[in-house]
Amino acid sequence: MASYPTAHTTDIENPRLRLLNKIKNGEFPLMTFMALPSVRIAQIIALTGVDGIIIDCEHGHIGDDAMHNSVAAISSLGVSPVIRIRGPAHDIIKRALDTGAHGIMVPQINNAEEAQQIVASSKFPPQGVRGQGSAFPAIGHGLTTPEYMKTANETILTMIQIETRMGVENVDAICAVPGVDVVFIGPNDLAQSLLGYTPARGDEPEFVAAVDKIIAAAKKHGKWAARMVNNGSTAKEARKRYDTVAITGDTKAIQNWYISEFEVARSS
Template sequence: MAPTYPTAHTTTIANPRLRILNKLKNGEYPLMTFNALPSVRLAQILALTDLDGVVIDCEHGHIGDDAMHNSVAAISALGKSPIIRIRGPAHDIIKRALDTGAHGIMVPQINNAEEARQVVQSSKFPPYGVRGQGSAFPAIAHGLTIPEYMRSANETVLTMVQIETVAGLQNVDAIAAVPGVDVLFIGPNDLAQSLLGYVPARGDEPDFVAALDKIVAASKRHGKWCGRLVNNGAAAKEAKGKYDTVAITGEVKAIQSFYAGEIEVARS
């Protein structure tokens, strides 16, 4: 069923501040990373790289409301897109995240189309959803006035849903068909745990490879973008062409990896 209203895929609104959306629409393969530590300075450091966006991880990261607001403001002020991975699909959690001015949300462990529809409803202002208005902050991060934000948000704020369970995989075609879902984002570790019973996946398991292909195919069939987490730049380069966007690890693992490698060299 085609949407009866404009979405991120069909919008004609051009806002140069929305870097992830703009690159997706232009087929330019935007790159992100995950941010798990609550620091406005760290958010600035990540945004000052050549990344296109930062996923502020409020699901697994050590990030509360204050850090969430501060990080969105810092990242957007530096011309990059803040995306918030929320801790669950509840309406109040979605509203709180979007009221920071996030350029999009990523919702974990979506298992069926009804859950996806509820996420979309909470992400859209009336008449297309039930999101409430009351915050001046979202417009700031979009570089707009409040009325301009209200007119544009329904079709420019990205709604990303994560496919990372066996149930989500089984229902991926129906999830991808939901109007207002913009991106299917694969959580490879949770998907491997759910599908294979262990993490990390080697990456060559037939069931795992078939699962990834199924998600990508469903995305393309319904005209949605597809992304995933990868471990490093080489994997991101390899994924280009198959996926529309990737997140290259997270800053905690990047810091650990750097020091582990340098210490190994120092002690050798």
Template sequence: MSYPTALTTSIENSRLRLLNKIKAGEFPLMTFMAIPSIRQAQIVALTGVDGIIIDCEHGHIGDDAMHNSVAAISALGVSPVIRIRGPAHDILKRALDTGAHGIMVPQINNAEEAAQIVASSKFPPQGVRGQGSAFPAIGHGLTTPEYMKSANETIITMIQIETRAGVENVEAICAVPGVDLVFIGPNDLAQSLLGYTPARGDEPEFVAAIDKIIAAARKAGKWAGRMVNNGTAAKEARERYDTVAITGDTKAIQNWYMAEFDIARS
């Protein structure tokens, strides 16, 4: 079945900052948020970031914090994306009912898993997502009927490739209709391929895996992204990726303090 997706949609909504920027080729910047706080969400949203990935996989974030963070982030003109903790239908449905502008699903290993995620994230006839919440429409600044018409083709579905099986099956994963973006988790990918983390980045097997993922995304006409540690790495990634996520709130806080304390004690 052929239908518009975030990659091809003609729907325009000024609130969808991440989608609008990536479609325009503007290399939007994201970051991860692991701390469950409305104030934390507001602080990060006011940094100039384009999208904030609310980390419900590894972060200390439950349903209440997930809803509150999405509302706080979107209210400040930034796109909230939720990294869910797994591909289960009920988890995905709960995340989308917050009004998130995108979802990120970790450790996808094959096309069948990717297809199930797409089905769970889209309303019929393209998928099996149920409708019963007013919150997602509010988060997009739309009425519920308007949201129902636009959600299938404006929510960015991000699939994480971070396992050996994911790399082996990446072409089939990228070919799944409704997969919009493949996102590389370099630390887990290094752990899967090399047995340790983080990778230096120059190991032949690791480099080959990165090249294969990007090539598969390009072949299928999908966006590609990854996590990087700092702005310098993000700038270098512009040549190969459509978007990146620069570290996260916990690391950013620690890194700033450690650097300043080192200076103070020097």
């Protein structure tokens, strides 16, 4: 067990931290992914009623400049920006958190050692090895820099993704790592790793067993469980088992709307 407060146990109350506040209160916050590098896209999505926006720096078309601008735009509108980084390297985690993000998401975690490294890079001493030298992160939390440094370790959400066969095999040890807050299932990559194809139908026995194992490990170790879903109806169904979900993303939302409306326009 952790000997220091985490996002699960903190008694710090900051109304700016919408995602943390809702998930702690069991309110099933809704997230979505953002892959397009635009302040205006960030603002448009933030005004939809979403609770958290995952700025996708792994697969999205988003570099450092757009990452900073998106975090500022999203947090200023009362929504929580989370950055999905491209890998678990210390400098990448530091760079993402220095934007003022309310959390980070790290893809393809395979073992407890990787999870421990992520937690260490995410927290200031004595709990971790994160360095301080920027005025920017406090802004996204609506705090002064000293206030931010005192509270960041226990209010920033550290999310790790389980989306490989090895990650599933080691999921119990991964979920036991103190400081891991959210265990997020990446269903497409998980299906690719387990079954050799995507998208999964979702009813394949090996895929279902892996999802069950991940959720059970998260619950056993007191972590929040999350996943990506395709639409509102599947998000609603996910309330039974998950603490939060991400409903697709900006590129799919735009494309799907146009496709469906063009089909209507061309129908007889």
